[in-house]
Amino acid sequence: MLEAIGARSIDDLFAPIPAEYRLNRELKIPRQMAESEIVEWFQQRSKENGSEYTSFLGAGAYMHYRPVIIDSLISRGEFLTAYTPYQAELSQGTLQAIFEFQTMICELTGMEVANASMYDGSTAAAEAAMMAVRVTRRSSVVVAKSLHPEYREVLATYAHHQGMPLAIVGYSDNGRINVKELERTITPETACVLIQSPNFFGTIEDVLSIAEIAHKNGALLVVSIAEAVSLGIVEPPREADIVAMEAQSFGVPVGFGGPYCGVIATREKFVRQMPGRLAGQTTDPNGKRGFVLTLATREQHIRREKATSNICTNQALVALMVNIFMNVYGKVGLRELAKQNLAKTAYAADQFGKHAQILFSAAPRFNEFVVKTSEDPYVINGRLLGHKLVGGLPLKKFYPELGNAALWCCTEMTTRTAIDTAAGMLAESEAEEPTGDHAVEEVAR
Amino acid sequence: MKHPTPKATRHVNQNEGLIFEKSSPGKAAWKLPPLDIPEVDPAKLLGKAERKDLGHMPEVSEIEIIRHFTRLSTWNYAIDLGMYPLGSCTMKYNPRVNEVVARLEGIANGHPYQPEKISQGALRIIKTLSDCLLEITGMDGITLQPAAGAHGELTGLLMVRAYHEVKGNPRKKVLIPDSAHGTNPATAAMVGYAVENLKSNARGMVEVSALEAQMNEDVAALMLTNPNTLGVFEQEIHKIAGILHAKGGLLYMDGANMNALVGKVRPGDFGVDVMHLNLHKTFSTPHGGGGPGSGPVAIKKMLEPFLPKPVVISKPDGTLGFEYDRSQSVGRVRSFYGNFGMFVRALAYILANGPDGLRQTTEDAVLNANYIRKGLEGAYDLPYATPSMHEVVFSDKLQTKKGVRTMDIAKRLIDYGFHPYTTAFPLIVPGALMIEPTESEGREELDLFVDAMKSIAQEVEEDPQTVLNAPHTTRVSRLDETAAARKPVLRWKPA
Numbered sequence A: 001m002l003e004a005i006g007a008r009s010i011d012d013l014f015a016p017i018p019a020e021y022r023l024n025r026e027l028k029i030p031r032q033m034a035e036s037e038i039v040e041w042f043q044q045r046s047k048e049n050g051s052e053y054t055s056f057l058g059a060g061a062y063m064h065y066r067p068v069i070i071d072s073l074i075s076r077g078e079f080l081t082a083y084t085p086y087q088a089e090l091s092q093g094t095l096q097a098i099f100e101f102q103t104m105i106c107e108l109t110g111m112e113v114a115n116a117s118m119y120d121g122s123t124a125a126a127e128a129a130m131m132a133v134r135v136t137r138r139s140s141v142v143v144a145k146s147l148h149p150e151y152r153e154v155l156a157t158y159a160h161h162q163g164m165p166l167a168i169v170g171y172s173d174n175g176r177i178n179v180k181e182l183e184r185t186i187t188p189e190t191a192c193v194l195i196q197s198p199n200f201f202g203t204i205e206d207v208l209s210i211a212e213i214a215h216k217n218g219a220l221l222v223v224s225i226a227e228a229v230s231l232g233i234v235e236p237p238r239e240a241d242i243v244a245m246e247a248q249s250f251g252v253p254v255g256f257g258g259p260y261c262g263v264i265a266t267r268e269k270f271v272r273q274m275p276g277r278l279a280g281q282t283t284d285p286n287g288k289r290g291f292v293l294t295l296a297t298r299e300q301h302i303r304r305e306k307a308t309s310n311i312c313t314n315q316a317l318v319a320l321m322v323n324i325f326m327n328v329y330g331k332v333g334l335r336e337l338a339k340q341n342l343a344k345t346a347y348a349a350d351q352f353g354k355h356a357q358i359l360f361s362a363a364p365r366f367n368e369f370v371v372k373t374s375e376d377p378y379v380i381n382g383r384l385l386g387h388k389l390v391g392g393l394p395l396k397k398f399y400p401e402l403g404n405a406a407l408w409c410c411t412e413m414t415t416r417t418a419i420d421t422a423a424g425m426l427a428e429s430e431a432e433e434p435t436g437d438h439a440v441e442e443v444a445r
Numbered sequence B: 001m002k003h004p005t006p007k008a009t010r011h012v013n014q015n016e017g018l019i020f021e022k023s024s025p026g027k028a029a030w031k032l033p034p035l036d037i038p039e040v041d042p043a044k045l046l047g048k049a050e051r052k053d054l055g056h057m058p059e060v061s062e063i064e065i066i067r068h069f070t071r072l073s074t075w076n077y078a079i080d081l082g083m084y085p086l087g088s089c090t091m092k093y094n095p096r097v098n099e100v101v102a103r104l105e106g107i108a109n110g111h112p113y114q115p116e117k118i119s120q121g122a123l124r125i126i127k128t129l130s131d132c133l134l135e136i137t138g139m140d141g142i143t144l145q146p147a148a149g150a151h152g153e154l155t156g157l158l159m160v161r162a163y164h165e166v167k168g169n170p171r172k173k174v175l176i177p178d179s180a181h182g183t184n185p186a187t188a189a190m191v192g193y194a195v196e197n198l199k200s201n202a203r204g205m206v207e208v209s210a211l212e213a214q215m216n217e218d219v220a221a222l223m224l225t226n227p228n229t230l231g232v233f234e235q236e237i238h239k240i241a242g243i244l245h246a247k248g249g250l251l252y253m254d255g256a257n258m259n260a261l262v263g264k265v266r267p268g269d270f271g272v273d274v275m276h277l278n279l280h281k282t283f284s285t286p287h288g289g290g291g292p293g294s295g296p297v298a299i300k301k302m303l304e305p306f307l308p309k310p311v312v313i314s315k316p317d318g319t320l321g322f323e324y325d326r327s328q329s330v331g332r333v334r335s336f337y338g339n340f341g342m343f344v345r346a347l348a349y350i351l352a353n354g355p356d357g358l359r360q361t362t363e364d365a366v367l368n369a370n371y372i373r374k375g376l377e378g379a380y381d382l383p384y385a386t387p388s389m390h391e392v393v394f395s396d397k398l399q400t401k402k403g404v405r406t407m408d409i410a411k412r413l414i415d416y417g418f419h420p421y422t423t424a425f426p427l428i429v430p431g432a433l434m435i436e437p438t439e440s441e442g443r444e445e446l447d448l449f450v451d452a453m454k455s456i457a458q459e460v461e462e463d464p465q466t467v468l469n470a471p472h473t474t475r476v477s478r479l480d481e482t483a484a485a486r487k488p489v490l491r492w493k494p495a
Helices: A035-047 A069-074 A092-109 A121-136 A149-159 A179-185 A207-216 A228-232 A268-273 A300-306 A316-353 A377-385 A416-431 A437-444 B042-049 B062-073 B096-102 B120-137 B149-166 B183-190 B208-214 B237-246 B255-260 B301-306 B340-376 B406-415 B443-462 B464-468 B481-486
Strands: A140-144 A166-169 A190-196 A220-225 A242-246 A262-266 A279-283 A289-293 A357-359 A368-372 A405-409 B141-143 B173-177 B194-198 B219-225 B250-254 B274-276 B297-299 B311-314 B320-323 B392-395 B432-435
Touching (some): A069 A316, A092 A262, A092 A289, A092 A316, A121 A220, A228 A316, A316 B042, A377 A416, B120 B141, B120 B297, B149 B255, B149 B297, B173 B183, B183 B194, B183 B219, B219 B237, B237 B250, B250 B255, B255 B340, B340 B443, B443 B464
Parallel strands (some): A140 A190, A220 A242, B173 B194, B219 B250
Antiparallel strands (some): B141 B297, B274 B297, B392 B432
């Protein structure tokens, strides 16, 4: 091939790189490994990563059963190894799947249009807030403190250089947003009110009354949904103007935090301010139905610095997992699945409530609940670890005012045995003298 | 219609409607285990928050789902079917062992908030990949949090801005060459910077004198893709870096074309201050029909305080942990730690290659691009004679005489069994054909591609209509994109 090109050596081809910058040594990285060695290396890492534990963690990453056909189908090279479907004629498979995905997200959220995906729930929420600023031509955002704390952090990062002041509204005794505080905080410059429902504590917000307050003040309501399975049995936020979702619960591995699947859904009238790719239906010259990426004039490759967002690569293959999951459970299964989550959580809250205080019980919850103990939850979790159980997320890092509170999650995967064991350990800990805090905290953090 | 190459033939594929059109009550593909705890009454627990109806969600059987998606899949082109020569997209082979290790129990099911003691495996993966990427780029610090290339750009520019703010002046603008990818200006706008265009010279490179004239204390950074989108290495990169640094500006490198450099030259050695990588390009994680990606950002020492939090640190006891207490951090850009599953795949790729393998990968990628360039010279116009690295950009100048444009040639390429190259980009080349073969192709596939392109050039001369009406072999012909945008139909609705 070198001969065909007319080059003497491979180095000729790198001649454009000034000699003084060329690397004249080997990279100092691990030596080349055989496939068997690679598998072995990662098996070792897997073992070091809690592969034998049962977890009560949720908080934006939920352990639900993943039907096996998800991986069978997404492993097909035609999905796995295809690029973004810009060339529609040989990307109809991906495009039709996106169109169906958009439809199902609309059905589930009560919105009219949905995009093909965003990076995750946190960036979807931040981009939704920025979209509200464009729609309303107002500048500021009112955010519920019960929005996932890491979503709030991402929002703050994005807002920093957008001239987009954020105001935080606290929660009341029932775990819902403090409505009086919301009414006081909202101003004529508020572009949107951003809440999460079920919120970070698992509490289902009264979306209707929050929407009324937002709309009365000329602001939009943006609802973040981190636990998609809730949509099977919890009324969707139909009164919202924008829904910013994390769809990880629908068949996506917890996977140490990613890749996940954010989605933005909204009203038809706002579609031109929406970020992200959209698939639309059209026809070919023979009148045959087909699908294309559309409304690209919103996007960076056409509009450059005037685009609605800089997003390009999204989470397509993860959206396909979500899509297949929604088909597997469908209209009836999604409700039954959500109902099992509801039942397990109600049972666990009852059992835990015998030994500790369950916060925010005056409002309905989905599959998470906050347990307040007299003992430090890190200490409790240290004990649970010895029984191959991972306890709830201690909240003091995010909500110091809640003291020894922890956020627990139950899904259809959580067994009665695990719940009873954890509740028993809680009882034990409530009865016992606290042990040396420091050592255990090191272990459980 | 004649079919002059052996690459492709027509075959029957199945028709398939929308899944909603197959749905009917009573069909199901799910089965839940019996509850091991008491049943609950949702109405009692949820009150008016209870949802009673899931609208038009489908009801279908398992085999219908399998057939639905399998049929749809056969309507896609993919790397697994053949060369995918999209310029600047680096469509290389996606090794299957990467998929296997990403699905190991502790890796696929680890929770991001599980205690660090039982997260050492994931932390080790993050640390090992970070160390490899630092060595490959020659940089000092790195974050793996950004979810894609554009997200990496955002993160990088946030750090640039934080750096200047600490020095007392965030500065006003970012310089971007006219050959840049659209994400660069869109990102600069998101960080509150004005975008100033930098014109390329006749060789397709940054004009150093123009840069000198435009550079001043208002410029926060230059965003440069190197090799640039013409596939040309910026030979005066050291001068470029010098001009920026002399006035306190920073050099941002878009690492989209890193596949031309790995193991041969390190951006950190030629003056780059901050750069992002695309694990889904250079490091073989699958594109998956548009994502997920991963866009790590590597930086020089002076930007370290501004890295997004948390960062992974080694503790005195030899274990790894997350550090959150970083007062100058730009904050978080994504929940948790980024697209961890992509880290696993990229690291598996690096381990499978090792130092020699990575270097050879780069050499093969550049060799392949130059082989195509040589093969197509004469048949297509080469607007810039400057040497090519990993990709080559032609123009449709010779073909426009017959009314045929780059998009028509691209569509005709489909009939020959190839995915089109990147069309109409970079913007500085009118009617561009941007071709990047990657290292994954052997000579046989490259020869087929060259033959196909030459054959199309000949068709343009003899029978342009065949090219103008292409593709002829796909399920659908050219779709009406104007109608799709004018009256958007973005979801299925029941009749």
